[in-house]
Amino acid sequence: MKLIHALTRVILGASCLLSASAMADFVDTSPEQVSYTFSEIAGPSSITIRGSGGTAFLGFGSRLDQIITGGELDLYFSPSPALRARVSHLRVYLNEELMDVVDFQQDGANKLEKNIRLDGRFFKNYNQIKFELIGRIDQECSDASDPALWWELGSASRITLDVRDIDVANELSLLPAPFFDARDLKNVTISGFAKRF
Secondary structure, X not given: OHHHHHHHHXXXXXXXXXXXXXXXXXXXXXXXXXXXXXXXXXXXXXXXXXXOOOEEEEEEEOOXXXXXXXXXXXXXXXXOOOOOOOOXXXXXXXXXXXXXXXXXXXXXXXXXXXXXXXXXHHOOOEEEEEEEEEOOOOOOOOOOOOOOOXXXXXXXXXXXXXXXXXXXXXXXXXXOOOOOOOXXXXXXXXOOOOOOO
16 A cells, blocks of 8 residues: 555656646747738738728738737828828727727828837737728718728838747647748748758
């Protein structure tokens, strides 16, 4: 009986050590920032939103070996000169949570910019930024599909993410990660290998 109790203590002790080791694989490290222009995410052209209620989307992932703790958008945009200032605006959502509203003053300038903070609580493994145009032209009434209702987001607009690296468990089940991560927007670079043709 004493032998059984002793073996039980050994097994439980080993189990605790394994649990502690597994947890250590996911301890985060010092924070850093990663940044993408809209052209890196959606292509070289600017993004045009047409019609009141029209939407545009940007999708991006969170790397397996990183946790996103926050971020910001630097928007460069051109609203249609036909839009009524103070009434027309752009709603910006992160994963269906409203982050901010972009309005403008019709002062003759057709290129504007705004910085928007992104709340770290709403980031997921896969993320979506939604832009929704609410536009009016006439004071009395306005056709939501009027071609004069548009808002253009410049391809130089940028999203910057605050991330923390985490140590991922050394498991074959995670392959092809960390060599390839489908959620990573950056080009894959593997050093230490050379191939001759």
